[in-house]
Amino acid sequence: MKHLMLAAIAESAQAPLAVRHIARPVPGKGQVLVRVHAAGVNPLDTKIATGAGAHARQPLPAVLGLDLAGTVIELGEAVEGFAPGQEVFGMAGGIGGAQGTMAEYIAVDARLIASKPHTLGMREAAALPLVFITAWEGLVDRANVRPGQRVLIHGGAGGVGQVAVQLAKARGAEVYATGSAASLDFIRSLGATAIDYQAQSVEAYVEQHTAGEGFDIVYDTVGGSTLDASFQAVKPYTGHVLSCLGWGQHSLAPLSFRSATYSGVFTLTPLLTGKGREHHGAILREAAALANAGQLTIRVDERPFELDEVNEAFRQVAEGRGKGKTVIQLVGE
Incomplete structure (x- = not known):
């Protein structure tokens, strides 16, 4: 099981997400491998799961999820500014055919992530990027x-x-x-x-x-x-x-x-086109600076959904029942 990981997969429109083992990604050039501690659930994720959200260009089956907070595990070639063990956050995948964040590991473009603010826990940080x-x-x-x-x-x-x-x-x-x-x-x-x-x-x-x-x-x-x-x-x-x-x-x-x-304002463009990704990393560094200065918090729903509860989490978001942002927790804090 060493090279496998658990992931939440939307196999077809309208069907419940399935949590199962798939191959663990290997970071390519310019990417870092991140161990996902928490993944934010956004309304767009729930739309993609129902077969809507065509603008996200995420054909099914797919691992969903745009937002994450986690720990850098491994660096791909030509990556600077990150190191194994570093805590990071970002809007890193789940659209445009890319693997999403609702998985134990994800290989992400290093331009899309930044150091996690030290004032926020993993769940809060995962709720913030998008x-x-x-x-x-x-x-x-x-x-x-x-x-x-x-x-x-x-x-x-x-x-x-x-x-x-x-x-x-x-x-x-x-x-x-x-x-x-x-x-x-x-x-x-x-x-x-x-x-x-x-x-x-x-x-x-x-x-x-x-x-x-x-x-x-x-x-x-x-x-x-x-x-x-x-x-x-x-x-x-x-x-x-x-x-x-x-x-x-x-x-x-x-x-x-x-x-x-x-x-x-259409925030998905850099993920869909590959252009302007550095700007997303720069914005996240601004977010971290504001959070670290005590000027930015985010209300997260108190229920820490686990990965095998992904369908309940999606229902909560789709029905607007959360008291704050809904987050799936993959590693305990």
């Missing part, structure tokens, strides 16, 4: 969030939302976030002004919090009608709307009449 990279690519890369700006995060208690709130705050912005009534206390605990989107109209909260001027940056992490609401909430001329789920058909008129800007 959502933090998504938040950073919107707020920093596209919108250059900075002091003096009013930033509105839609879905502030969600995976991307909670780290987007903290990132905008860390970069000096004044942060507001929408959520349901049940999530408002959590949003406040992150340091944002909480807005109950069901209790207040867009016009009402724009008037209350910006004296009717609109927000400098609006980040939609929800999609659908929330993106339309974002177009109404943004400040004329200099305002910038971002969405990581802007995949529907939308009227641009409200945005155009404000002469404002829109940017889409």
